[in-house]
Amino acid sequence: MAEDCCTPSGNIMILACSGGSNVGQLSNQAAVELTQEGFGKMFCLAGIGAQLSGFVQSAKDVPDMIVLDGCDVGCAKGILEQADIPPNNYLVLTDLGIEKNKDFNLNREAIDRVKQAAKATCASAAPA
Numbered sequence: 001m002a003e004d005c006c007t008p009s010g011n012i013m014i015l016a017c018s019g020g021s022n023v024g025q026l027s028n029q030a031a032v033e034l035t036q037e038g039f040g041k042m043f044c045l046a047g048i049g050a051q052l053s054g055f056v057q058s059a060k061d062v063p064d065m066i067v068l069d070g071c072d073v074g075c076a077k078g079i080l081e082q083a084d085i086p087p088n089n090y091l092v093l094t095d096l097g098i099e100k101n102k103d104f105n106l107n108r109e110a111i112d113r114v115k116q117a118a119k120a121t122c123a124s125a126a127p128a
Contacts, residue, residue, distance in 0.1 A: 011040070011041075011062070011063060011064060012039065012040030012041070012062075012064045012065065012066060012122070013040065013041060013043045013058075013059060013062040013064065013065040013066075014031045014034055014035060014039075014040045014041060014042045014043065014065075014066055014068070014118075015031075015042075015043055015045045015048070015059070015065065015066070015067045015068070015076055015080070015087075016028045016030065016031035016042065016045065016067075016068040016076065017045070017068060017069045017070040017071075017075055017076045018045070019070050019071075019073075019075060020102075021070060021071070021100050021101065021102060022070075022098075022100065022101050022102065022103050022104060022106065022110075023070030023071050023093040023094055023098055023100045024070040024071075025070075025104055025106060026070065026093055026098065026106055026110055026111060026114050027068040027069065027070045027076075027093060027114065029106055029111050029114075030068060030111055030114040030115045030118060031068060033111065033115060034115055034118060034119075039115075039118075039119065040064075040066065043055075043058070043059065043062075045076055045079055048079055048080065048083050048085070049079040049082075049083075051082075051083065056083045056085070059080070059083065059085045060083075060084075060085055064088070064089070064122070065087060065088055065089060066087075066089040066090075066091065066118050066121060066122055067080065067087040067089065067090045067091070068091050068093065068114070068118060069090070069091070069092045069093070070092075070093050070094070070100065071092065071093065071094045071100050072092055072094060072095075074092070077090060088125065089118075089121050089122050089125050090121070091114075091117055091118055091121045093114055096113060096114065096117055098110055098113070098114075
């Protein structure tokens with residue numbers, strides 16, 4: 001793996017909230033698009049939440065990870081905490097100024113803002 005955390009090598013595990021709000025769905029859509037762009041690979045957060053051993057072990061073994069939570073309820077982070085997996089890169093979408101609501105008509109600007117913030121979060125954690 002490259003020395004820089006979260007370089008677009010495809011080895012980054014992307015775990016996203018897929019909750020029942022716009023920010024949950026924005027997290028999910030950003031994870032899908034980052035995967036399609038080769039930034040990393042989206043992984044099954046539900047498998048970790050179900051404590052399926054292969055999923056949990058894969059998350060513990062991955063060299064780089066980004067966790068996208070829609071809001072400060074922190075469901076994705078909570079799932080990882082229950083599985084004793086420290087999220088080394090963590091982003092909460094409502095901290096980006098995106099208001100949580102039930103409008104599932106996601107706009108391009110918000111998706112792009114989440115993707116850019118995810119990349120910046122990883123870059124800021126990279127060693128100098």
